[in-house]
Amino acid sequence: FNGLNVRLDELILEYFRNSHLDFRSISKLDFDIIIQEYLPGMLDRITSLCLSDDDDTPGQIDDFFSHGLELRQLVNLHSLLLSNIRSESIMDKIILDLPYLSNLTHLTFEQCYFPSQNTLEKTFTYGNSIWSLPQLIYLCFKVNYKYRQSHHIVDKYRRDNGICIRASVTSSTLEYYDYEYPSMDGEDWKQLIRNHLPQLQRLEFRMLRCMSEYSSEEEQIDSILNSYRSDFWLVEHSWFVQFDWIPGKYYGYLYTLPYAFDKFQILAAIRSKSTSSLDLNEHSYRYVKSLMYKPRVDGLPSVSYIQFFHIEHLSIDLPVSAYFHCLVPRLDHLISIDVLSDNYDDHCQEQLQDLLDRAPRLTSIRISWKTLTSSLQQLFESQHLSVYQLELLNYGGTFDREQCIMLRNIIPAIQCRVLNLVLADRTCMLDLINTMPHLQALNVQCRIGKRHPSSKSTEKNSAWLQEQLSSTGIHAIITQQNHFIRLWIR
Structure with a gap:
């Protein structure tokens, strides 16, 4: 109904008062329409905002500011999520605007500088900008690895500004993560909970436990588990734990059941022991959404007592054995897959096709292999896929013009909107953009041989591409990150 007449437009705006x-994953066309036509008249009504510079919307946040918009204009903003901002200047601009958001209660940074x-x-x-927010009750830094890159900001102000962790807990939920020395038995x-948390009803943890090479692994594991078999654990609270280990490695992971975290790694065949006598298998790992599976095929068993039924993100090395299929009986929840193979043969091709x-819900595919063959085209032609994002890597190699022509035949069939590649010829970027009308974003590294491009060559290729696109009337947002040229096209 929007745009039919002024009265209907006013009713729509009134209905969406808050x-x-x-804007995550939005097309550039839709983003431009909202930013230019609607946002200026509703700045005081926006209560929640998500902005992202991820691979499918590169340059979005800078484009947001380029229209004369500022975060400080969103006077009634309660929740702000910022994702994948790697630009120091953009982060500086955002940080300077934060103190003006006096109603902000929730602030989240995902993979930000x-x-x-x-x-x-x-x-x-x-x-100072973050801690000056008067209504802030929730602050989250989401990072994959460099935890302490942002943690020191919180830790510094906790010490210097009187913010501290007190022993008396009034909240019904306490989440505390300590990576330093998790060796409690x-x-x-039991003593900690009885002395300081007598009302605790739910306990969830995962701890790395190292073992001595001079004693039996089984005996050490039994000793650890026996400390969790008292009436306090099994009768009073019905809390159960499990110990997973790889024989001969002299370390393992001890965790509560059901497993409470969303990520799990399988690097080799796992043995397990538990304080539970019940078969809790299907429900024990229902929270695991992301699985990394990297064991070698040789010597793996054909059965597993750990199983995952709700995997959404899978990183896997091919080929796999029956052990994987026992671990992951079904993939009906899978939305993204990262496949690696250093010997991509017919057997791997068949296994990938089976995956x-x-x-049926798969939308993102990342494939890395040693040599690129026409089997990739056969693979996608045999599937009825609708893949939103596709990333193809070739073990340090590049895609030449002939291979890009093959891609032009694949992409329309799978309706891909986001494409990540390493190219040998920069003119292939133009070919891909001009022949793929549904392509929303393109992330490309131009490389000669196996040499990684310099910052200077990346800037030169970006300028060349901008000039070429301007001459054809295509207006794209072009940014650079880690020697990749990132385009938000449509």
Whole structure:
């Protein structure tokens, strides 16, 4: 109904008085329409906002600011999520606007740039802006690996500004993550809970436990588990734990059941022991959404007592054995897959095809292999896929013009909108853009041979591409990140 007449437009705006805007994965066309035509008249009505510079919307946040918009204009904003901002200048601009968001209660940074611990002046600036928000009750830094890159901002202000963790807990939920020295046994936990957390009803943990090479693994594991077999654990609370280990490695992971975290790794065949006598298998790992499966095929058993039924993200090395199929009986929830193979033969081709057949909801595929063959085209031609994002890597190699022509035949069939590649010829970028009308974003690295491109060559290729696109009337947002040229096209 929007756009039929002024009265209907006013009714629509009135209906959406409190607006929740999530611009993640949006097309550039839709983003431009909203930013230019609607956003200026509803700035005071926006209560929730998500902005992202991820691979499917590269350059979005800079484009947001280029229209004269500022975060400080969103006076009624309660929730702000910022994703994949790697530009220091953009982060500086955002941080300077934060103190003006006096109604902000929830703030989330996903994979964003933060100053290093050595940049004290900027650390103070960022910290002051965040901690000056008067209504803030939720602050989250989501990072994959470099946890301490942002943790020191929180830790610094916790010490210097009187923010501390107190022993008296009034909240009904306490989440605390400590990566330093997780070696508590069942008796230690028992004393801690009875002395300081007598009302605790739910306990979830995962701890790395190292073992001595001079004693029996089985005996050490039994000793650990026995400390969790008292009445306190089994009768009073019905809390159960499990110990997973790889024989001969002298370490393992001890965790509560059901497993409470969303990620799990399988690097070799796992043995397990538990304090539970019940078969809790299907429900024990219902929270696991992301699985990394990297064991070698040789010597794997054909059965597993651990099973995952709700995997959404899978990283897997091919070929696999029956052990994998026992671990993951079904893939009906899978939405993204990352496949690696250093010997991509017919057997791997068949296994990959089987994985795709079993994943009806799959939208993102990342494939890395040693040599590119026409079997890839046969693979996608045999599937009825609708893949939103496709990333193809060739073990340090590049895609030449002939292979790009093959891609032009594949992409329309699977309706791909986001494409990530390493190319040998920069003119292939133009070919891909001009022949794929549904392509929304393109992330490309131009490489000569196996040499990684320099910053200078990446800037040169970006300028060349901008000039070529301008001459054809295509207006794309072009940014650079880690020597990749990132285009938000449509």
